[in-house]
Amino acid sequence: MTGAEGMRFVDEFRDPGIARTLVKRIDALAGGGSFKFMEVCGGHTHTIYQHGLHAILPDAIDLVHGPGCPVCVIPMGRVDDAIAIARTDGVIFTTYGDMMRVPGGDGSLLDAKADGADVRFVYSPLDALRIATENPDREVVFFAIGFETTTPSTAVTLLRAKAEGIDNFSVFCNHVTILPAIKAILDSPDMRLEGFVGPGHVSTIIGTKPYWWIPERYDKPVVISGFEPIDVLQSVLMLLEQIVEGRREVENQYGRVVREEGNPRALEAIHRTMELRPQFEWRGLGFISRSALKLRPELADFDAEVRFDVPGVRVADPKSCQCGEVLKGVIKPWECRVFGTACTPETPIGTCMVSSEGACAAYYNYGRYALREEAARARKGATA
Template structure:
């Protein structure tokens, strides 16, 4: 890729839309495609892709936003850790306003907890070096996209023999989540737009089971409008040709085998949990990462008594149904009224990659599909 503008050219988009229109007429039925990644959801709303597609093609917004799938109980745990008097709690900025059952990290900060936003877990490590008499906790969230950088940070802390740094690991894995979605009989899909950033780490092969066992095609996609349109076109080609494969549209970034160094670092530092709770999806087996015994002294869960409470979502919030693709954002009872980016009730309205926040921001309120 020379310039990002190549993937935003209106002329290319128009050609692809005409081709998609032709293919959809040949199929002559309604097609449901799920984009897994929240980054794709953001681009789809930002560039009006859903509005431009034929009415027979429906895009379903999946659970690929790591902030959105975080249950309230995990936020309550994070807040409880942050309120310890000797703790400096560090986190990415997009978790600050995520509502727990009674509060948020932002509110806890305003009440005196030492909570600091960082751009990288390595920033947290530097805070640990600068504050040897404090316990520094990093709130590790995200899919395989962010887990490698966290793993390298743990390895660095190990090499420096730091004793005041730990990780509250809430990293999750995309493949078990897709498995859980595919096993849901209420969700009938014709194809997946696969996550580009996760695939940059894990590669293409882990998705083979989708095509082999569920007979559903998947195209790993980039994030620009031409990327997404081309991926939809590739999916329609597979459907017309009765093929069912894993294809890689994002070949300028994603390699079939993935990033071997990143995978090796993750496997060295982390092991898979027996199960992990996801907002809207419940407990999914083998879907979260915890720290291996070798690095146990950097495990926040071993250093602190953590409540680990299960907290039900707000009764009016339907984030769970949105994350599962059962509802669209505007079908939630409180969307755009009681729940806004300024006063979010659910996680889908907090994160920039959340479907509700993206839809609200770009104002696509002409709901015709």
């Protein structure tokens, strides 16, 4: 379904007029071509499905979901490590809510909590630090996950813990960086992409410059995008314009929030507290060199991996789970063999179904109508 029928979703936009104009221009520029763009960030994936953008856009545009869902990329072995720390006597283990239900090799943090481990949800790492000051006789560990959007929060919290000498607080650091993952996808032989809708909030921190090599070395355009449906449509148009005009650049559609230089103070806080790991395992993408951060040796006292026995065992994903292919954009969520049957948001097998930013959860929650259309499109293609 495209064109007039898809356009009925546009009526629900706050500014349907602009959306219509954008879609018309995209349609005109795309012509009979075929363009596969990856939206790197899970927030964009969410917008696309909630607002049915994939149905509104012409068939020539295929939006592929990327690895930018912080919960989704944490491998099972790290969840098991987290659970091992959480089960240590005297530990209060604090985590963002999204991580609670992520299955490891042997259950989730929620299961560990049910078994008696003291696992607590926190909104912010500063809440974890507060719990540490309120419980001086306990060891409080914070499960740090997330891309560059989230990393500065952990960094600033660490700096405060150090400055205030809060010695019963430590961080289990799993922060990842988006650019090596994009490179891994570009180097992957099974992926053919024409451009990237770049992450908005990650770029608020890192700015627009670190993406330079994508146009220069891989000849692909990047447009950093805001999160509203109009933003995503405009970013798709900007990508197409670059391609049609023969340009390859990093453009910033989200200039009202993202600056070229990013947030220097946030970058400084990260630099003062963390350094690159030689390599890190990503769920589905395998080991990627220099793609994650660990605490600097000066902060070893605050490093849960130093303070606790962490098994560090690699655990293979369940055979039935195809999160890896979803995260690389090789298959659509509904093409996974367990999507919506064995794997649902209530009983997730893979991480992509756990987080609301995961492509599978977004598809499941908003994509019911979309699924029908994809199927219809596939049928149409088969008979054409």
